[in-house]
Amino acid sequence: MTTEEGRQDRGTDREDGDFEEYADLGATTENAMDIAETSMDRVRKLVPDETLADRIRQKSVHATGDPEFQHLVRFTGETAEEPVVAGARAVLEERPIVTDITMVKAGITGRGHDCPVEKAIGNGAELAARTGMTRTAASVLELDRRGVYDGAIAVVGNAPTAALALADCIEDGTRPAVVVATPVGFVKAAESRKRLRDVAGEHGVPAITNVGRRGGSGLAAGLTNELVHVASDARSGEVDLP
């Protein structure tokens, strides 16, 4: 253990040059921007960089740290680009981004968009208590009852039951602008995404999901943030949305 005086010497009193190694993604400092580019450059060597769908595939690799993940992403729409374009347009139109849980909401970037960001969890407690369904599923149904999901960017990162509830809402007539769903786990995660793909495909709702048991909150937030980045590039004229 060090003394309080010793502690005063740390951090702020170091030579600035000592800090060059501290740089990374998501930070706003100059050094951090450089490293963020380095990281995406490495990903672009591992994943094709030709289409808007490729940008989502790249982000999936970036978020999971696994080059193989690019092959696990699924796009529901007339083309693979459709859900990316729909998502970027929804960002430009400042539609709400609605996440299943707090953790996914916390991962949504605050920059590059003016969309309200809302989480479902915390709503529908009475419904959960009465029916025994999960709090996340009840929260999705409760927000849907209020019309929150129509035209929204609907994001499910954690809870398979939230994905199942969202699929039911779509079947019942709700039309999100786009769905991003990557719940993780051994019980119902893959099945819930499969059902969401089936229902979304049937009802013309664009969706970005993955196959397999993997996924999670970080992936869902990362893919949603990439929709924001595509929207930013469209705003600046770097990307043409078809």
Added chain:
Amino acid sequence: MTTEEGRQDRGTDREDGDFEEYADLGATTENAMDIAETSMDRVRKLVPDETLADRIRQKSVHATGDPEFQHLVRFTGETAEEPVVAGARAVLEERPIVTDITMVKAGITGRGHDCPVEKAIGNGAELAARTGMTRTAASVLELDRRGVYDGAIAVVGNAPTAALALADCIEDGTRPAVVVATPVGFVKAAESRKRLRDVAGEHGVPAITNVGRRGGSGLAAGLTNELVHVASDARSGEVDLP
């Protein structure tokens, strides 16, 4: 699109039996508890269930949805159990849980512990602006300057530079009760965990990390939550902490 009247028929007016499929982890309802057990039962068939370290390995599989992840977890200490015991004891002593970013903090369970939960990000802005280091690294150094990390459960889920900064703090004399570090990515993530293992090992700080590029906020939160669960089991007498 549906009418407002149609919307009223959804959710709360369904037959309760329709909701049996909505059940999952982390929820507090009866149905959800059953499914959480089912999920962990499946994981226990894939991962040994003999030691406290196995519980962390199991949780890594549960959090990532990948049975192979059990082989990527590393335990720094005299034994593989040491960081798990140190973490559980720290939970019982109500030590602060200090995360790197908001997303990891959002993933820490609110049940089974009375530890304050704090995030580093948001601190050290002046240091970041002056030096060009990342905001996350600066935030770790700033909290360390205030003595926050001594005796704490130090969790890094996202930022390699936060892990590098934490390693420097340990080298400079800071002694967390335990470190949980699983930053993800292609730039410095694996290297930062390696450095943390080296420094933690050298200075007798117990640590739970992983090898490879994978990891992330969900994993870090999940492993920390498992320390909380071990502590709960110790409190109830189900587990003896050596």
